[in-house]
Amino acid sequence: xxxxxxxxxxxxxxxxxxxxxxxxxxxxxxxxxxxxxxxxxxxxxxxxxxxxxxxxxxxxxxxxxxxxxxxxxxxxxxxxxxxxxxxxxx
Amino acid sequence: xxxxxxxxxxxxxxxxxxxxxxxxxxxxxxxxxxxxxxxxxxxxxxxxxxxxxxxxxxxxxxxxxxxxxxxxxxxxxxxxxxxxxxxxxxxxxxxxxxxxxxxxxxxxxxxxxxxxxxxxxxxxxxxxxxxxxxxxxxxxxxxxxxxxxxxxxxxxxxxxxxxxxxxxxxxxxxxxxxxxxxxxxxxxxxxxxxxxxxxxxxxxxxxxxxxxxxxxxxxxxxxxxxxxxxxxxxxxxxxxxxxxxxxxxxxxxxxxxxxxxxxxxxxxxxxxxxxxxxxxxxxxxxxxxxxxxxxxxxxxxxxxxxxxxxxxxxxxxxxxxxxxxxxxxxxxxxxxxxxxxxxxxxxxxxxxxxxxxxxxxxxxxxxxxxxxxxx
Numbered sequence: 001x002x003x004x005x006x007x008x009x010x011x012x013x014x015x016x017x018x019x020x021x022x023x024x025x026x027x028x029x030x031x032x033x034x035x036x037x038x039x040x041x042x043x044x045x046x047x048x049x050x051x052x053x054x055x056x057x058x059x060x061x062x063x064x065x066x067x068x069x070x071x072x073x074x075x076x077x078x079x080x081x082x083x084x085x086x087x088x089x090x
Numbered sequence: 091x092x093x094x095x096x097x098x099x100x101x102x103x104x105x106x107x108x109x110x111x112x113x114x115x116x117x118x119x120x121x122x123x124x125x126x127x128x129x130x131x132x133x134x135x136x137x138x139x140x141x142x143x144x145x146x147x148x149x150x151x152x153x154x155x156x157x158x159x160x161x162x163x164x165x166x167x168x169x170x171x172x173x174x175x176x177x178x179x180x181x182x183x184x185x186x187x188x189x190x191x192x193x194x195x196x197x198x199x200x201x202x203x204x205x206x207x208x209x210x211x212x213x214x215x216x217x218x219x220x221x222x223x224x225x226x227x228x229x230x231x232x233x234x235x236x237x238x239x240x241x242x243x244x245x246x247x248x249x250x251x252x253x254x255x256x257x258x259x260x261x262x263x264x265x266x267x268x269x270x271x272x273x274x275x276x277x278x279x280x281x282x283x284x285x286x287x288x289x290x291x292x293x294x295x296x297x298x299x300x301x302x303x304x305x306x307x308x309x310x311x312x313x314x315x316x317x318x319x320x321x322x323x324x325x326x327x328x329x330x331x332x333x334x335x336x337x338x339x340x341x342x343x344x345x346x347x348x349x350x351x352x353x354x355x356x357x358x359x360x361x362x363x364x365x366x367x368x369x370x371x372x373x374x375x376x377x378x379x380x381x382x383x384x385x386x387x388x389x390x391x392x393x394x395x396x397x398x399x400x401x402x403x404x405x406x407x408x409x410x411x412x413x414x415x416x417x418x419x420x421x422x423x424x425x426x427x428x429x430x431x432x433x434x435x436x437x438x439x440x441x442x443x444x445x446x447x448x449x450x451x452x453x454x455x456x457x458x459x460x461x462x463x464x465x
Contacts, residue, residue, distance in 0.1 A: 001313075030179075
């Protein structure tokens with residue numbers, strides 16, 4: 001399974017992404033489980049709202065953090081997210 | 091010594107809200123205590139709301155509404171709504187009995203995240219026998235409705251000697267119903283399951299065969315249906331890391347408001363488990379004797395004390411140590427290093443002997459009459 005660069009990416013409706021005040025981090029919640037996210041993973045997933053494709057997510061984050069060359073890292077993380085069912089593409 | 095060494099406890103993450111002991115089913119492996127019938131009082135709506143609010147403030151985020159059958163509580167939807175407002179990820183753990191499409195929609199609107207439906211077997215005859223109630227067709231219908239209304243659908247099947255031969259059919263049924271998650275929970279022998287162990291514990295050969303079938307199916311449905319396989323600890327040589335360590339992660343509130351470090355801990359002697367009517371969740375979690383009893387590693391006796399795996403499994407399960415050795419400080423006898431390990435072999439032999447016996451004893455079903463008789 002790999003990311004299709006032409007299609008938009010959407011966070012799975014079968015999971016929930018939310019900020020946990022007590023843990024001071026974002027988490028993904030699903031039946032019987034919870035994944036704690038670091039800040040960069042959370043920033044990527046927050047942009048997966050079905051309106052952006054891979055390139056758009058990359059450029060938005062590069063702009064936000066005033067940096068370049070994030071494509072490989074973001075792609076690698078999104079492939080893991082896809083395999084885990086946290087995101088999908090339709 | 092237990093109870094005296096206070097470590098800095100991590101906050102609770104999982105809250106199990108046992109709303110009631112009332113249940114229309116009579117499963118002979120029920121995790122409720124044998125003497126549940128003597129606990130008649132139930133927390134009211136405002137008490138539960140306060141408990142949910144306080145636990146959430148500490149950091150609890152995964153919430154299970156359980157029982158008994160939680161659908162028997164008239165205020166379930168109101169509690170679900172309160173939980174959603176607080177930001178919990180909430181789960182209804184139900185037999186499906188009495189669950190209608192209207193209620194499924196109402197709970198969804200209130201903010202329920204997922205529903206876990208139990209099914210007892212892959213055939214009507216066996217399901218209805220184990221449940222002690224005609225319920226098979228309705229459960230399958232509920233599973234379809236849960237799916238139809240956009241919930242992740244979790245199917246839970248407790249595995250034991252009466253249904254383990256149906257493993258392949260159970261997997262097919264789950265796939266056919268469109269389960270997103272299938273929990274295959276090998277029976278853990280506490281409470282009612284402990285009382286019925288001679289009738290429920292499968293042989294090692296049965297376990298191995300069933301596990302092979304389940305593992306092979308796991309690969310077949312990868313990416314579609316996630317299978318959680320709860321291992322049968324009687325056939326392991328190391329104990330489970332019970333509750334992820336005592337008082338580290340899990341908090342159970344029983345129907346009458348008693349707070350427990352695990353749902354079986356009510357049966358342990360001398361813990362003086364606190365009640366939410368008397369203390370806040372924060373006081374209970376951080377200060378109470380019960381929650382500090384087996385925190386950390388200081389309470390351990392040999393062979394756990396000098397064991398290099400003690401930080402991995404925390405000596406196993408305190409309830410199992412108590413039930414099988416009579417001393418809750420002992421190593422979980424599942425461990426092959428335990429001097430009491432022979433009791434596991436004896437239990438397996440006793441169950442096998444009973445299975446072959448012509449006058450096998452009958453199952454004791456979980457109901458108030460039997461609860462009163464046995465306690």
